[in-house]
Amino acid sequence: MSPDSGNKTTRDCLLEVAERLFAQKGYDAVSVREITNTAKCNLASVNYHFGNKKTLYLNVFRERWMLRAQYIRACFEENLAGCGDTSPASVIQSLAEALIKGPLTDEERLFHFQLMIREMTKPTEAFEIVMEETMKPTFEGLEQLFQPYLHESIDEDRTLLNILSIFSMVLYFNFARLPVSKIIGHAYDQRFKDRLVQHIVDFSLSGLPVKEIAR
Amino acid sequence: MSPDSGNKTTRDCLLEVAERLFAQKGYDAVSVREITNTAKCNLASVNYHFGNKKTLYLNVFRERWMLRAQYIRACFEENLAGCGDTSPASVIQSLAEALIKGPLTDEERLFHFQLMIREMTKPTEAFEIVMEETMKPTFEGLEQLFQPYLHESIDEDRTLLNILSIFSMVLYFNFARLPVSKIIGHAYDQRFKDRLVQHIVDFSLSGLPVKEIAR
DNA sequence: TTGACATTCAAACGTTCGTTTGATATACGT
DNA sequence: ACGTATATCAAACGAACGTTTGAATGTCAA
Numbered sequence: 272m273s274p275d276s277g278n279k280t281t282r283d284c285l286l287e288v289a290e291r292l293f294a295q296k297g298y299d300a301v302s303v304r305e306i307t308n309t310a311k312c313n314l315a316s317v318n319y320h321f322g323n324k325k326t327l328y329l330n331v332f333r334e335r336w337m338l339r340a341q342y343i344r345a346c347f348e349e350n351l352a353g354c355g356d357t358s359p360a361s362v363i364q365s366l367a368e369a370l371i372k373g374p375l376t377d378e379e380r381l382f383h384f385q386l387m388i389r390e391m392t393k394p395t396e397a398f399e400i401v402m403e404e405t406m407k408p409t410f411e412g413l414e415q416l417f418q419p420y421l422h423e424s425i426d427e428d429r430t431l432l433n434i435l436s437i438f439s440m441v442l443y444f445n446f447a448r449l450p451v452s453k454i455i456g457h458a459y460d461q462r463f464k465d466r467l468v469q470h471i472v473d474f475s476l477s478g479l480p481v482k483e484i485a486r
Numbered sequence: 487m488s489p490d491s492g493n494k495t496t497r498d499c500l501l502e503v504a505e506r507l508f509a510q511k512g513y514d515a516v517s518v519r520e521i522t523n524t525a526k527c528n529l530a531s532v533n534y535h536f537g538n539k540k541t542l543y544l545n546v547f548r549e550r551w552m553l554r555a556q557y558i559r560a561c562f563e564e565n566l567a568g569c570g571d572t573s574p575a576s577v578i579q580s581l582a583e584a585l586i587k588g589p590l591t592d593e594e595r596l597f598h599f600q601l602m603i604r605e606m607t608k609p610t611e612a613f614e615i616v617m618e619e620t621m622k623p624t625f626e627g628l629e630q631l632f633q634p635y636l637h638e639s640i641d642e643d644r645t646l647l648n649i650l651s652i653f654s655m656v657l658y659f660n661f662a663r664l665p666v667s668k669i670i671g672h673a674y675d676q677r678f679k680d681r682l683v684q685h686i687v688d689f690s691l692s693g694l695p696v697k698e699i700a701r
Numbered sequence: 702t703t704g705a706c707a708t709t710c711a712a713a714c715g716t717t718c719g720t721t722t723g724a725t726a727t728a729c730g731t
Numbered sequence: 732a733c734g735t736a737t738a739t740c741a742a743a744c745g746a747a748c749g750t751t752t753g754a755a756t757g758t759c760a761a
Contacts, residue, residue, distance in 0.1 A: 281738080296608060299514035303719060313740055318720060320738095359696050385607055391662045392603050393511060402668055410669055420696050431670055432685045433694055439658030440651050447606045447654075453617055454625055455646055470647045478693040479648055480637050481574050496708080518749060528710050533750060535708095 282320045284310045290331045294382035297389055298328055332386070332397040339375060339383045340405045346374045360476060362416050363437060367471040370441045371464050384445040410434055437475050444471070497535045499525045505546045509597035512604055513543055547601070547612040554590060554598050555620045561589045575691060577631050578652060582686040585656045586679050599660040625649055652690050659686070 279287070288310040292301045303324050307314045321327040350365035351357065373380060390398045413434050414427070421430060444451060444467055448459045457463065473480070494502070503525040507516045518539050522529045536542040565580035566572065588595065605613045628649050629642070636645060659666060659682055663674045672678065688695070 297512055359694050388607050391665055392600055394664060402665060422695050422697055425695055428670060433689060436655050436689050439654045443654030449609060450606055450617060455643060474651050474693060476693045478689060478691045479574050480640055481635050482637055
């Protein structure tokens, strides 16, 4: 018997289903039975293919989450190359587009950032993967890109805070779609995403659009 | 037998312990036994005082989370009154200080935002409390405060996006202390919090501190 | 002192959990 | 055709779960 529909292996099918469920509900709220029932395979297959539930969760990050992170990064670099320059405006635009519109489906993007948020609020072993192999390298790259354009008086710490601020916006608008929709008052559709990217670029470059120089 | 130490009632003690554990681990990762053991009271007391585990969780929001939200709001209004004006700079400064340094202890603040994040990633009935009774009124108030200072061409939606962006920073720097510390490379102490408030104000008003007018 | 009520307690309830087992089915080199 | 390795299966394991029970304790007005 093949798992689920299609020609995927049981192992891959388990990873796929597990990612969705872990992202939606969190590790503890998902049972092995729910995973194997959804994947239409036997209860024991989780332990057969991954040893235990915890290792399955870890492999979701190793084999699926990391892959998506690489897609996003590749998309960012492609976007940036298409800009012709590496000005802060181009960098932020490329980054926001890769993260908000990017190469992933809406569903994948939601899962990706939900898993990320879960690891940040209650870190497990997967946190190291997210942190060391994705965030740190990305942030260091951004730091290098921004550095030549920032005032000389800006030290490394302040640059990092700036990057973290941009990141916090992207993160928030990705995982908190429900509250964002509630506040804004309309759907999280393609038009809104375009607007969001533009907003993130504008805000990151200029902050609030205030009238006077009360800055 | 009184629960825990001190003169608190069993009920209050349960709420206090439950808030801490739910914030740290999430609803499903905390058992009723862990709560009652930590609170040094009987296993059955959760069901006696609250009916069931879910209602206890809900009451953590009703009786504790809402209270803290009110403290923070009061602190914000106090800060703003002390500024003498309601310019965006004063508003953001007052808001950031109330949320980052504020009237709560570091621990309380962490729990507060962890619970908030959990409701945003996987909303339960408590989400309505967070959203309707706290976030929406706050955001509407901020909108009113910012409106007169923003360019006439800025519509309501863009103002809300600006507010959400400021909020996303505050939220992120509050709940993601671990990754922030890892990225920045030093502790989340008082000095850092001062610096954080200053950064949030600066970034919200001006965005990235770029050299030229590449804006 | 008594009776009524509120609270705490140890023990048990039935259910679900993650994991293990041993039998069975399938695939493939020899 | 055979033997071995790989994969799936139904069934069961003990442990932990949320909840219930009924007796024991404390409190206080009458």
